[in-house]
Amino acid sequence: MFITKAQAAKRLGMSDQAISSSIRNLSTTETKLQTAYHNGKEQVIVFSLIEEIAQRYQRVANAMNAKPGECGCGCLSKTEGTVYIQGHDQKLDGCLQTILRTGHEIDKDSVKSFAMIRGIDITKLQ
Ligand SMILES: [Zn+2]
Known part of the structure; x- marks a missing residue:
């Protein structure tokens, strides 16, 4: 199954420009998104969209459980104090944005509480 890039952007709470940028840089970004030509247009493979959504939720869950010395974005890498x-604060912002724009109300409330604890200004994300 395929969907347009615009549909994928909407599902992820991203702008059309942001998803186009992610797709242009597939080899250098951590995105799970994959595209294929379908009906003459580059479209997003739905299974890859599911993986991308799962990855974004997993990163936020990891960030919520980050231990001292681990990067606060949820990538599980070690930091030097x-x-x-x-740059990883921006990665987390993108994942929080997806949940804030498209998530279940309960998920949104959890993210808002987490952001407050972490001192992240979510008004810039919504
Ligand atoms: Zn990180």
């Missing part, structure tokens, strides 16, 4: 590996 910083909360995040450089």
Whole structure:
């Protein structure tokens, strides 16, 4: 099954530009998204979208459980005394944004509580 990039963007709570950028950089980003040509257009493979959603939720869950010395984004990497590996706060922001824009109300409430504890300004994400 295939869906358009715009549909995938909407499902992930991303802008059309952001998903196009992710797809252009498939080899250098951690995205699970995969595309294929279908009916003459590059489209997103639905199974890969499910994987991407799962990855985003898993990262937030990891971030909620990050131990001292682990990157606060949920990537499970070790840090050298910083909360995040450089740039990883933005990775977490993207995952939080997906949940805030598309998640179940209970998930959204959990993310808001987590953001408050972590000092993340979610108004910039919504
Ligand atoms: Zn990280």
